[in-house]
Amino acid sequence: FVYSDSKPLTSEYLFELFYPNLSPIGSNKRDIEETSLYHWANYLQQIESCGGNIEVAAQNPNQYEGVRETLEISLEEILIFATGISSEPPLGFSPKPGIDFQNSSPFPRANTCINTIYLPL
Numbered sequence: 001f002v003y004s005d006s007k008p009l010t011s012e013y014l015f016e017l018f019y020p021n022l023s024p025i026g027s028n029k030r031d032i033e034e035t036s037l038y039h040w041a042n043y044l045q046q047i048e049s050c051g052g053n054i055e056v057a058a059q060n061p062n063q064y065e066g067v068r069e070t071l072e073i074s075l076e077e078i079l080i081f082a083t084g085i086s087s088e089p090p091l092g093f094s095p096k097p098g099i100d101f102q103n104s105s106p107f108p109r110a111n112t113c114i115n116t117i118y119l120p121l
């Protein structure tokens with residue numbers, strides 16, 4: 001028997017769970033990273049408030065002008081993407097989940113070995 005007092009996943013809890021690795025205050029890169037974090041927080045709130053149904057535009061708007069589709073995604077799936085598990089372990093994460101930033105792709109990526117999600121700048 002293992003007792004788990006895990007908190008329910010909310011956008012706020014998930015946002016606070018991941019520690020951002022930010023550039024020094026006052027740098028141009030820091031401003032861009034903070035903007036990326038702002039969009040990350042909005043994305044998590046949108047998932048929570050819409051019950052996981054997110055409407056997105058087609059990948060190539062020129063080819064499929066006006067085409068939109070709805071994706072179903074949950075906060076648990078975001079946690080799985082970043083850490084490989086759907087809830088916080090009873091003893092917490094090791095290492096602590098983090099957020100780093102990347103210029104190499106317009107899409108987020110993750111490294112589940114180190115519990116890190118890489119957000120695009």
